[in-house]
Amino acid sequence: MANLINLDAATYKDLMQHYIKTQDEKSLYQIEQVSKNFIKNNILPEEIVNLHIQALSELYPNLLEDFQHSMDFLLEAMISYGLAHQEYQKLREEQYALKSEISVAASMQDTLLGTTKPEIEGLDIGVLSVPANQMNGDYHHFVKGKDGTLGIAIADVIGKGIPAALCMSMIKYSMDSYPEESMSPRNILKNLNRVVEKNVDPSMFITMFYAQYIPSESKLHYSSAGHEPGFYYNAENNTFEEIKSRGLVLGVSPNTEYNQYELKINKDDMVILLTDGVTECRDGDRFIESEEVLDVIKKYADLPAQEMVNQVYKHFERLQNFQLRDDFTLMILRKRV
């Protein structure tokens, strides 16, 4: 460090001398580079003022005494800045350490909560889940039952960030502990509600939509625990309708019962499931209405489900200047035959 200062003391003096004579841009550019190098090496502001004083006294030994005193005064004034700068460096290092710890947690979460998009004959599935920050408070999961049915969960933890993400692991492990035989959506929600109610902070809750697709009957059984309603696309009439379902969010009231509904799915029909990160998108101060989400989906309806989902996401990401306010999860299922 001392070497660097000595080396730069000479450079500083030369550059200053040159600039005083010529006032050219080049020496200004060069001192900028030197200054960046100072910052990189944690040289404090008062050390730079000191360099300046030294250079001045070498170049102008007969400089007015009053002026020299004023420079010493400035030197003293810079000392607090120096302390603040050291504090800033320390915080930066701490922040860096925290960030890398969070990213370890985030990748662990990915591993814990990972689900693979299943291959189901005759069903085209697209799904995308993007966290607004490092950790995702949205969750989706597929379970292939032994009887050929497909269980589909989509959920959103209220309370953002790390606590929300941790809470999701609890949900996932409760679901994994259920027996292999497929359980009905209403019973799954009823069970999860009890787990969540006992284990989370009173201001935290979870919304979940749970569906079970039965290929042999071309039917979807579903229940909702206060989740943002999805949409059903009827290919024959070319219409979208909201998937109606009522049910209390998970974690509020211990003995909640859930209604179960049934939907017949025909060829080319679609089921669109989402979280409120999709419907709470904002374009400036304007909110996106759900019709607008459907318009965008319609626009890409000719694409395979996964590409549709990707394109819809890109659309809303652009609209919000690539700054998600909330975790975004969108899932589209289309019956192919």
Added chain:
Amino acid sequence: MNLVIDIVDENRKSIVNLSGEIDAYTAPKLKEAILPLTKHSGHLVEVNLEEVNYMDSTGLGIFISALKSTKENDSQMKLANLQDRVLRLFKITGLDNIIEINAAIRGGNE
């Protein structure tokens, strides 16, 4: 956006007038204002949401914890004058069935 909280205390009743947005940034302030009011047995907390034009799910979380607290402390909470967008949230989540909501006053002398 900000949230302005104005509390009028009457005998055994507090009216909480809110104005602005309830989101992750303003929710802690709301929680601090409302929760203590629910701790007195027999007390009624009436929350006027007429001037609240946006609420996200964090806001719902605050009202859920306030509701839980009214049950523990034998107090009562009512929400009044919800704008459509805010009311929609309570309906989707099924909370309109367990929280007393009076949405009808909105629009004046009906």
